[in-house]
Amino acid sequence: MLIKTHMGVSADGFISSVDGRPALLSMPTFVSGESHGHPEFIADCGAVVMGRSTFLPAVGGSYWPWSGLEVFVLTSQPLPEATPAGVVSAADPAELLALMQKADFAGNVHLVGGQQTIDAFRQIGALDLLGIVTLPILLGDGTRLTPAGSAAQYLRLDSTRTFPDGAVEQIYSIAAPLT
Numbered sequence: 488m489l490i491k492t493h494m495g496v497s498a499d500g501f502i503s504s505v506d507g508r509p510a511l512l513s514m515p516t517f518v519s520g521e522s523h524g525h526p527e528f529i530a531d532c533g534a535v536v537m538g539r540s541t542f543l544p545a546v547g548g549s550y551w552p553w554s555g556l557e558v559f560v561l562t563s564q565p566l567p568e569a570t571p572a573g574v575v576s577a578a579d580p581a582e583l584l585a586l587m588q589k590a591d592f593a594g595n596v597h598l599v600g601g602q603q604t605i606d607a608f609r610q611i612g613a614l615d616l617l618g619i620v621t622l623p624i625l626l627g628d629g630t631r632l633t634p635a636g637s638a639a640q641y642l643r644l645d646s647t648r649t650f651p652d653g654a655v656e657q658i659y660s661i662a663a664p665l666t
């Protein structure tokens with residue numbers, strides 16, 4: 488089981504704009520679940536994991552983005568009443584990782600985000616692949632890929648590919664801490 492991200496990131500390093508809108512949504516070429524390599528990325532995943540801030544907008548909406556996938560949420564709070572049955576949560580990343588390892592699904596785990604949750608899994612050594620899709624846009628401000636004060640880290644580039652709109656996918660393995 489690998490834990491891996493596929494984050495849309497602006498060329499100036501933001502995963503979302505100041506108002507919390509994910510960077511990918513600013514691309515006119517973005518098609519949910521279809522564009523920017525998502526189908527290939529998700530094909531080997533049996534589960535998704537995310538932080539509460541990334542999870543909440545999907546609850547109670549007309550469209551559930553994670554059909555057919557086990558869903559894990561990092562949060563210290565109870566999940567909203569409208570949360571579909573089967574969603575698992577924990578307040579501690581190591582505890583949530585243990586629940587994922589015991590759960591009945593096959594394949595890898597898509598770490599959907601956001602910034603804090605990626606950092607939490609990286610801190611416990613549980614982030615295997617950092618996939619980013621660098622978008623040909625500058626957002627100027629917003630939520631960065633990494634939170635202030637997060638640990639410096641070497642990455643090893645495993646693959647790249649370019650999409651027709653100029654977005655570039657880079658898949659990195661997590662390497663040694665940068666000291």
Ligand SMILES: NC(=O)c1ccc[n+]([C@@H]2O[C@H](COP(=O)([O-])OP(=O)(O)OC[C@H]3O[C@@H](n4cnc5c(N)ncnc54)[C@H](OP(=O)(O)O)[C@@H]3O)[C@@H](O)[C@H]2O)c1
Binds near residue numbers: 602
């Ligand atoms: N570009 C993309 O592809 C993409 C993808 C996903 C999200 N996003 C953006 O990312 C933003 C949200 O990111 P975010 O970093 O603010 O939020 P997040 O990681 O989605 O959720 C933060 C919450 O997760 C829990 N959490 C995080 N770290 C924890 C830890 N170490 N221990 C315990 N609980 C922990 C806490 O929940 P409690 O407060 O309940 O304890 C925290 O408030 C949104 O603007 C979203 O649009 C972008």
